[in-house]
Amino acid sequence: MTERVTIIGGGLAGSEAAYQAVKRGCKATILEMKPVRFSPAHTMEGLAELVCSNSLKSESLENASGVLKEEMRVCGSLIIKAAEASRVPAGNALAVDRKAFSDYVTGALADAGVEIERREVTDIPEARPLVIATGPLTSEPLAGAIGGLISSSNLYFYDAVAPIVYKDSIDMDRAFMASRYGKGGDDYINCPLDEDEYRRFVEALLAAEMVKPREFEEMKCFEGCMPVEAMARRGPDTLMFGPMKPVGLVDPRTGKRPYAAVQLRRENIEGTLYNIVGFQTRMTFPEQRRVLGLIPGLERAEFARFGKLHRNSYIDSPRLLTPAQSLRTDGALFFAGQITGVEGYCESAASGLLAGINACRRSRGQSPVCPPPTTVMGALVRHISSERDSAFTPMNANFGLLPPLKGRDRRERLARRAIEDMRAWVDGGFKFLETSA
Ligand SMILES: Cc1cc2nc3c(=O)[nH]c(=O)nc-3n(C[C@H](O)[C@H](O)[C@H](O)COP(=O)(O)OP(=O)(O)OC[C@H]3O[C@@H](n4cnc5c(N)ncnc54)[C@H](O)[C@@H]3O)c2cc1C
Incomplete structure (x- = not known):
């Protein structure tokens, strides 16, 4: 048979x-x-x-x-x-x-x-x-x-996906390895921003072109998967209390806590890929490259996967x-x-x-x-x-x-x-x- x-x-x-x-x-x-x-x-x-x-x-x-x-x-x-x-x-x-x-x-x-x-x-x-x-x-x-x-x-x-970049495309002269409050070793890559850089980034994010959800994809997001632009719309400083919070970090170049910081977490065992923590987004792919490129250290970041939010x-x-x-x-x-x-x-x-x-x-x-x-x-x-x-x-x-x-x-x-x-x-x-x- x-x-x-x-x-x-x-x-x-x-x-x-x-x-x-x-x-x-x-x-x-x-x-x-x-x-x-x-x-x-x-x-x-x-x-x-x-x-x-x-x-x-x-x-x-x-x-x-x-x-x-x-x-x-x-x-x-x-x-x-x-x-x-x-x-x-x-x-x-x-x-x-x-x-x-x-x-x-x-x-x-x-x-x-x-x-x-x-x-x-x-x-x-x-x-x-x-x-x-x-x-x-x-x-x-x-x-x-x-x-x-x-x-x-x-x-x-639903799929609320933060972008992933190749580690070797991150400018480590600007970014630094550390965990918040020194807990857990140098597990994260941190991109520090001063006040001007932060304000410029938020402005660009709010003006960026977004992918429009299809009718069947309209959804209410949990706080945990809220797109970064939706958080930014809540107020100019919201991101500093969310995915761009600087607490527990010291920039080794200045010896001080940065005004804001973006963290990237290792995505694979080989350590070749890092995801931008909390940056799930509906920005179009070219806009992700442009706007996230305003983050110090990510100016020339190469994307292995862009951020997305869709029914899945x-x-x-x-x-x-x-x-x-x-x-x-x-x-x-x-x-x-x-x-x-x-x-x-x-x-x-x-x-x-x-x-x-x-x-x-x-x-x-x-x-x-x-x-x-x-x-x-x-x-x-x-x-x-x-x-x-x-x-x-x-x-x-x-x-x-x-x-x-x-x-x-x-x-x-x-x-x-x-x-x-x-x-x-x-x-x-x-x-x-x-x-x-
Ligand atoms: C709206 C949308 C747009 C996408 N656009 C792209 C794109 O442009 N490029 C890209 O690379 N990927 C895209 N994807 C992602 C993905 O690559 C595709 O969805 C791809 O078709 C997935 O292949 P699949 O075989 O897993 O599922 P599908 O190709 O969706 O096949 C699943 C099949 O199962 C059938 N089915 C579902 N439920 C049942 C059931 N209960 N009983 C019997 N049959 C059932 C469906 O009718 C369908 O024929 C998109 C996804 C979505 C949802």
Whole structure:
């Protein structure tokens, strides 16, 4: 008997998962709620709908998104094949005709024999292996059932994300390492501001261009995830009592407490990425670069991830998932795509790719696998499934997740190593690097 993998959600992750499973000889069924029910962002009947931009971002190997695409190509990704077949000219970016893209995926899955049942799933089916790939706008009844399965405190509905910058782009002649009141070692990078710098920053923040929330994203924020600009609107000094408070800090250059300070906290084990604490924002990406560049030390900061605030259902993967994308408590129940806390079209598809491979392996009693940590795909799934003390926020592909290399041409060498290691993983039958899951 051929083993069957059941997948809830025929988006980018679910489609890729189904394709990978059938490519390996498993049967696959996708349970997709469109057109019976549409999320507030979906409008097309076809699978793998791109709900917003028609770009899958850059193909250049100078950035991690381009490297991830190359890795997916090496793995035989359906989403990359569909994008190549439906591409429209867009310079370095892999942009597509979204209708042709969705038609290609829907047709390829039908040709491969994937069964597609069009219905809303409202409870967790008994079928195993099961892949839940219902995305950032998972319908409410199923979100409730997932909350019941993993505990609702492990399921988030909004994403209030502070920007993350590369450490080596921070000017450490202006910034300094310290913890407030000297507690906890030199854990934070601190950017001190004098009064003029603070006032100029607040003025620029209040005048900055913001991304407008979609109707279904209008929300009341908890104090803990309030955007920095909303705090600034409460009064000119509010930020000095919030994320820019200087208490407990002494600038080693002046020997005094700064007028205000911005703190950055380490984001990954390697210490290559730092997030700007409390700076979740709706500023547009160019405005984040400009306005946050007024903070001393961040003038030339390079952003690994920009700040955001939007509707996004995702689970607390660091506490729940293995790098193979299955639950730690149920090795036959997988999550894939944006619901795992990866962020972006390709990242979601890559997560589906790995879940599809592992769901098929599971159905045959084989152990789970994961690409090496030196690949962008391997680093990303390890990042989201690594336990941490701080709150988990979604993550996109970026070079800061990879084990660092020293010396010149680092990005080029990181990219080359990632692609070579991915080829070796694929040539070795996708299995030489098994996870401990
Ligand atoms: C409004 C919005 C705009 C975005 N814009 C971009 C962008 O421009 N670029 C980018 O890189 N990323 C963007 N993202 C983030 C992310 O990359 C996409 O959401 C991506 O589509 C996620 O892929 P996925 O497969 O996880 O989910 P999806 O592609 O959303 O697929 C999930 C599927 O599950 C189905 N489903 C949901 N609930 C059920 C249920 N109960 N039963 C059966 N089926 C169900 C849905 O109908 C859908 O087809 C955006 C996200 C949102 C919400």
